[in-house]
Amino acid sequence: MRSELDNLYDNIIDGEMAQAPIDVQTALDTSIPAGEILNTCMIPAMQEVGQLFEDGEFFVPEMLIAARAMQAGLTILKPHLVASGVDPVGKVVIGTVQGDMHDIGKNLVTMMMEGAGFEVIDLGVDVSPQAFIESVNENQPQVVAMSALLTTTMPKMKVTIDAFREAGVLDSVKVLVGGAPVTAEFAESIGADGYAPDAGQAASLAKSFLA
Known part of the structure; x- marks a missing residue:
């Protein structure tokens, strides 16, 4: 994962809903493709959140705020995903x-x-x-x-x-x-x-x- 995406990864896991969209925009501004932002950073971050929940280190509130941070970032990213032809799984x-x-x-x-x-x-x-x-x-x-x-x-x-x-x-x-x-x-x-x-x-x- 590129260093520019490290903050986004951490902020999704930490549930930083205000910061995640800023991180997404920063990544886009540095010409990181939308698909790369999604597939190498945002999806793996939510996979880690799910694993932390299964391991008993996260509970529903932590999972919820992480998911909301992800959603906030996706709001910025989605138009770029559509424009670049990245299909959902x-x-x-x-x-x-x-x-x-x-x-x-x-x-x-x-x-x-x-x-x-x-x-x-x-x-x-x-x-x-x-x-x-x-x-x-x-x-x-x-x-x-x-x-x-x-x-x-x-x-x-x-x-x-x-x-x-x-x-x-x-x-x-x-x-x-x-x-x-x-x-x-x-x-x-x-x-x-x-x-x-x-x-x-x-x-x-x-x-x-x-x-």
Whole structure:
């Protein structure tokens, strides 16, 4: 990694939301290509954040402020990525299932997915099976990520997967589920392709689906 990017790398990990965009602009001003800034600095920084979380050295607040710093930097970088023709690694449609209004976990997963290089289509909360299906048809994602924080809304995950099957879109996407009450066993029982206990692992699992 070039020395000009060291500060950006450190400031993403430290959650310096005000400084990260300045670091991105500095790197651009020194003619570092947008794709290099993303792939050799910003994505590895978020991978380290995910690893620190898994190792118990970071907790949700630290992960969240790091992801926000990454997002702030991406705001500056995205137009340059588009202009230089740098494609995202893949597309993810994400939403909290119907009947559930919680979004903190979903938002963190969204930020970590973007930090891993995905284009993320965030449908928000209380997302109906039909809304998921329409977005899949419109955006052609490789991954659909569903969140639930309530035990009472967990069954909507199965309802949505069943609707995918009936609509003929299940074979074209990998379904990833998560949320506080969700378990790997539950994910398997409803026919999901994967389960992630936290945002960092959700991003890693989504990337593994592309292999």
